[in-house]
Amino acid sequence: MKDTIDSYVTADGRTIGGVMMEMKNITLRFGGVVAIKDISFDIREGEIRAIIGPNGAGKSSMLNVISGFYHPQEGEVWFRGERRPTMKPHNVARQGIARTFQNIALFNGMSVLDNVMTGRLTQMKTGIIAQSLWYGRAQKEEFQNREIVEKIIDFLEIQHIRKTPVGRLPYGLKKRVELARALAAEPKLLLLDEPMAGMNVEEKEDMSRFILDANDEFGTTIALIEHDMGVVMDLSDRVVVMDYGKKIGDGTPEEVRNNQAVIDAYLGVAHD
Amino acid sequence: MIYRESGDYSTTYAQDSQTFPIRFDRYRFYAVVFVAYCIIPFIINDYWASAIFVPFLIYAIAAIGLNILTGFCGQVSLGTGGFMAVGGYSVYKLMTSFPDVNIAIHVLLAGLITAGVGILFGLPSLRIKGFYLAVATLAAQFFLVWLFNRVPWFYNYSASGMINSPERTIFGYIVTGPSTEAWAKYLICLVFLTLCAVLARNMTRGTLGRKWMAIRDMDIAAEIIGVDPLKAKLSAFAISSFFIGIAGALFFAVYLGAAEAGDSFGITKSFLVLFMIIIGGLGSIFGSFAGAAFMVLMPVLLKNVLVGQLGWATDLAAHLEFVIVGALIIIFLIMEPHGLAQLWRLAKEKLRLWPFPH
Amino acid sequence: MPDQFLFAIEVMINGLMAGVLYALVALGFVLIFKSSGIFNYAQGVFALFAALTLVGLQEGQIPFSHLINAIFGTHIHHFGWHIHSVIAIAMTVAVMVLLAILVERYILRHLVNQPDIILFMATIGLAYFMEGFGDLMWGSEIKTLDIGLPQGGSFWIEENTAWLGGENFYGFFIDRLDIVAAIVAAILVLALTLFSQYTKQGRALRAVADDHQAALSVGISLRYIWVLVWAIAGIVALVAGIMWGSKSGVQFSLSLIALKALPVLMLGGFTSIPGAIVGGLIIGVGEKLFEFTIGAPFLGGATENWFAYVLALLFLVFRPQGLFGDKIIERV
Numbered sequence: 001m002k003d004t005i006d007s008y009v010t011a012d013g014r015t016i017g018g019v020m021m022e023m024k025n026i027t028l029r030f031g032g033v034v035a036i037k038d039i040s041f042d043i044r045e046g047e048i049r050a051i052i053g054p055n056g057a058g059k060s061s062m063l064n065v066i067s068g069f070y071h072p073q074e075g076e077v078w079f080r081g082e083r084r085p086t087m088k089p090h091n092v093a094r095q096g097i098a099r100t101f102q103n104i105a106l107f108n109g110m111s112v113l114d115n116v117m118t119g120r121l122t123q124m125k126t127g128i129i130a131q132s133l134w135y136g137r138a139q140k141e142e143f144q145n146r147e148i149v150e151k152i153i154d155f156l157e158i159q160h161i162r163k164t165p166v167g168r169l170p171y172g173l174k175k176r177v178e179l180a181r182a183l184a185a186e187p188k189l190l191l192l193d194e195p196m197a198g199m200n201v202e203e204k205e206d207m208s209r210f211i212l213d214a215n216d217e218f219g220t221t222i223a224l225i226e227h228d229m230g231v232v233m234d235l236s237d238r239v240v241v242m243d244y245g246k247k248i249g250d251g252t253p254e255e256v257r258n259n260q261a262v263i264d265a266y267l268g269v270a271h272d
Numbered sequence: 273m274i275y276r277e278s279g280d281y282s283t284t285y286a287q288d289s290q291t292f293p294i295r296f297d298r299y300r301f302y303a304v305v306f307v308a309y310c311i312i313p314f315i316i317n318d319y320w321a322s323a324i325f326v327p328f329l330i331y332a333i334a335a336i337g338l339n340i341l342t343g344f345c346g347q348v349s350l351g352t353g354g355f356m357a358v359g360g361y362s363v364y365k366l367m368t369s370f371p372d373v374n375i376a377i378h379v380l381l382a383g384l385i386t387a388g389v390g391i392l393f394g395l396p397s398l399r400i401k402g403f404y405l406a407v408a409t410l411a412a413q414f415f416l417v418w419l420f421n422r423v424p425w426f427y428n429y430s431a432s433g434m435i436n437s438p439e440r441t442i443f444g445y446i447v448t449g450p451s452t453e454a455w456a457k458y459l460i461c462l463v464f465l466t467l468c469a470v471l472a473r474n475m476t477r478g479t480l481g482r483k484w485m486a487i488r489d490m491d492i493a494a495e496i497i498g499v500d501p502l503k504a505k506l507s508a509f510a511i512s513s514f515f516i517g518i519a520g521a522l523f524f525a526v527y528l529g530a531a532e533a534g535d536s537f538g539i540t541k542s543f544l545v546l547f548m549i550i551i552g553g554l555g556s557i558f559g560s561f562a563g564a565a566f567m568v569l570m571p572v573l574l575k576n577v578l579v580g581q582l583g584w585a586t587d588l589a590a591h592l593e594f595v596i597v598g599a600l601i602i603i604f605l606i607m608e609p610h611g612l613a614q615l616w617r618l619a620k621e622k623l624r625l626w627p628f629p630h
Numbered sequence: 631m632p633d634q635f636l637f638a639i640e641v642m643i644n645g646l647m648a649g650v651l652y653a654l655v656a657l658g659f660v661l662i663f664k665s666s667g668i669f670n671y672a673q674g675v676f677a678l679f680a681a682l683t684l685v686g687l688q689e690g691q692i693p694f695s696h697l698i699n700a701i702f703g704t705h706i707h708h709f710g711w712h713i714h715s716v717i718a719i720a721m722t723v724a725v726m727v728l729l730a731i732l733v734e735r736y737i738l739r740h741l742v743n744q745p746d747i748i749l750f751m752a753t754i755g756l757a758y759f760m761e762g763f764g765d766l767m768w769g770s771e772i773k774t775l776d777i778g779l780p781q782g783g784s785f786w787i788e789e790n791t792a793w794l795g796g797e798n799f800y801g802f803f804i805d806r807l808d809i810v811a812a813i814v815a816a817i818l819v820l821a822l823t824l825f826s827q828y829t830k831q832g833r834a835l836r837a838v839a840d841d842h843q844a845a846l847s848v849g850i851s852l853r854y855i856w857v858l859v860w861a862i863a864g865i866v867a868l869v870a871g872i873m874w875g876s877k878s879g880v881q882f883s884l885s886l887i888a889l890k891a892l893p894v895l896m897l898g899g900f901t902s903i904p905g906a907i908v909g910g911l912i913i914g915v916g917e918k919l920f921e922f923t924i925g926a927p928f929l930g931g932a933t934e935n936w937f938a939y940v941l942a943l944l945f946l947v948f949r950p951q952g953l954f955g956d957k958i959i960e961r962v
Contacts, residue, residue: 605752606740
């Protein structure tokens with residue numbers, strides 16, 4: 001295996017560990033359409049890994065494979081040294097993989113606080129009967145988790161909208177609440193599907209800061225899809241480039257920037 | 273002036289997540305409980321009990337049940353009547369098979385049996401969604417009513433096909449059967465309603481409620497953040513049916529005294545309870561109360577005014593009631609999908625600022 | 631041939647005929663669902679309302695006479711004339727079109743972009759409203775509807791099939807009205823197909839069914855299409871109402887056939903016209919045969935009440951998109 005080197009330290013002083021997640025020869029088809037074709041790559045402990053590519057390249061499908069929503073026809077998913085069997089999405093979440101969505105998928109009928117609290121669901125264990133009595137363990141658990149959630153809310157600076165129904169929030173704040181919900185799960189791996197789509201420069205700067213801080217403070221490994229190249233090049237440690245369901249590049253931002261296949265894919269060359 | 277929250281600060285999470293965080297609300301709630309338990313039982317008579325209070329209390333339990341499934345978990349059910357029938361017939365079989373056991377235990381057991389049946393008919397919800405599921409719950413409605421009509425074991429082979437509630441007591445007071453006094457009917461229903469409301473409130477404010485609401489608002493996202501849809505939906509079906517079963521048991525044993533599946537638990541019951549939660553407010557425990565009160569009171573009022581005062585024929589009044597109910601459903605869905613409960617909240621927000629709205 | 635077998639065939643044929651009528655109601659559902667994504671629970675009540683209106687117009691009843699009498703103490707009931715059934719039908723069509731316009735104006739327009747389930751519940755409200763309104767307008771007593779369709783068993787079929795069986799078999803009993811219904815249904819489906827394939831409105835309708843946004847962007851008026859579709863569904867409801875009303879009288883139970891059309895839709899898929907027809911026939915035949923072979927002998931009868939629902943339910947668990955529906959690929 002090529003990735004047997006253990007941890008190393010980046011220029012800005014963060015420690016990148018060994019391989020956390022490895023995708024091996026993933027192929028995903030919908031009927032006759034091949035969305036992902038024989039793609040392999042890995043994500044290392046503590047790194048920020050970007051997946052880029054033109055529209056329709058299969059990036060979101062790849063994220064859906066990682067979060068267990070789509071099941072590839074071929075290939076293996078390895079997570080923390082073990083091969084992951086075909087798994088329902090909610091069990092994947094229990095393994096410590098959280099995500100945000102390209103088109104915001106918040107629970108519109110609930111308040112911001114409740115939305116973020118749903119991020120803690122995988123950690124809460126009291127049964128129905130204990131909960132229905134709202135006494136002792138159930139109450140204690142609720143408040144312990146509330147404390148963690150409040151910290152995340154502080155971290156993302158959304159205290160003031162805590163009790164607001166999510167449906168009433170503007171787009172940028174919704175994106176932030178969604179990140180809060182994902183972070184509340186204290187995930188080992190955080191998947192971000194276009195976290196900055198449709199944002200203005202200021203909002204993008206805020207979001208970048210939150211992503212970097214989350215990676216730094218909580219040590220969360222992050223895989224993100226993003227179209228804004230400036231952001232990708234600034235944030236990520238390594239980049240996978242996809243085009244038409246195939247991998248055409250993989251490496252540090254510097255390497256990818258100089259990769260001829262990537263330049264062709266983005267600028268377009270005559271296909272023969 | 274009359275409604276103030278300033279000076280009410282929560283300093284613990286417990287205070288922040290209590291049912292009535294505002295002191296004024298809390299006191300009003302205590303006042304309502306006091307009147308319900310300590311005043312009404314002494315002044316209630318047969319007319320008020322049978323026309324208004326007892327049906328209101330029982331329907332409120334059913335509405336809480338359906339609201340958990342539809343309002344909180346987003347699964348529309350048209351099988352409420354059928355599940356109430358399960359509660360009614362279960363309690364009948366239990367009462368006649370084990371006459372020595374306390375009726376309160378029978379009612380709870382009837383709720384548990386209904387919960388089991390609810391899980392069974394909830395299983396398709398894992399594969400089918402939305403109105404497909406609503407139609408599928410009609411299968412429960414029609415099959416269950418047919419079952420209780422056609423299988424003589426359920427009505428103890430009685431010649432009429434009816435079931436009759438035998439006389440049972442709690443603490444020596446008769447609570448079921450024809451010679452039950454108004455206050456006893458009222459109190460037993462009130463106790464069960466209180467119990468159900470407290471349980472429902474606790475379940476909906478914690479983890480379980482958030483799982484249900486997550487499934488309701490966006491089921492795919494809920495699954496990806498770690499909600500097991502199987503457990504969430506089936507628990508909603510089970511708990512909803514538990515309450516509806518209790519409502520059905522009380523409806524038969526305490527309120528009707530004699531019942532026949534098709535007449536007492538037909539599809540109209542399913543719609544009645546659905547309308548209660550739409551008008552009262554989807555996803556609100558208080559809304560279940562408001563909706564039940566509204567749907568119980570409105571026909572009584574209409575009948576009193578149109579038939580009693582103006583001398584209309586009863587069927588004419590009934591038709592007008594259909595028109596009004598139908599129009600109200602549409603109006604509420606258009607103007608205020610959160611129902612009376614939301615109107616109440618808005619009124620409170622206005623009152624909070626009154627008389628200085630700026 | 632053994633009698634039992636022949637009876638079973640007769641039951642099956644009658645089931646097919648009932649299935650045609652289910653399919654007629656289901657057709658109205660499919661039309662509305664395809665073009666507006668609304669599951670119109672009120673379709674059955676539309677059939678009832680259409681039939682009530684037809685009878686009322688034919689008989690020269692004064693609308694709201696009971697209500698007027700109750701308020702003003704008068705004793706009016708009829709205008710005292712009879713209208714020819716063809717004119718009455720034309721007038722009823724006009725009423726159904728007006729109804730479509732009102733529904734669009736006062737309900738649909740205000741519920742655009744609401745979740746499907748809210749719209750569904752709104753149509754339940756509409757069903758209640760129309761039911762009460764129809765009864766207020768025309769009275770709730772059972773009425774006979776006679777527009778001159780042939781009725782009663784066909785002697786010709788009965789005589790000419792008698793030779794098939796033994797001494798207990800007198801030939802197949804088939805109601806002539808059922809045959810008429812089958813023919814009318816076939817014509818209706820053909821007409822609808824031609825309409826949607828070869829007219830401008832039909833193309834617009836299919837465009838809307840395919841993609842609302844895209845249809846809007848090429849200048850199709852969604853409101854117009856909705857009125858059109860609801861009007862067509864109202865006319866389909868009128869046809870269904872005439873058939874059912876001629877068969878068993880115009881009464882409340884007519885609105886319950888709508889409920890029977892629901893499992894038909896679940897079988898056939900909500901968006902498929904062939905599905906509605908095949909589903910209707912399967913349910914019609916299935917419930918009659920089940921009652922004949924298992925229900926009546928072993929289960930105490932009246933299994934028609936639930937058979938269709940349970941069948942559809944079991945079917946859906948294994949094939950959620952119905953017989954002809956498309957497979958659903960979920961996205962996030």
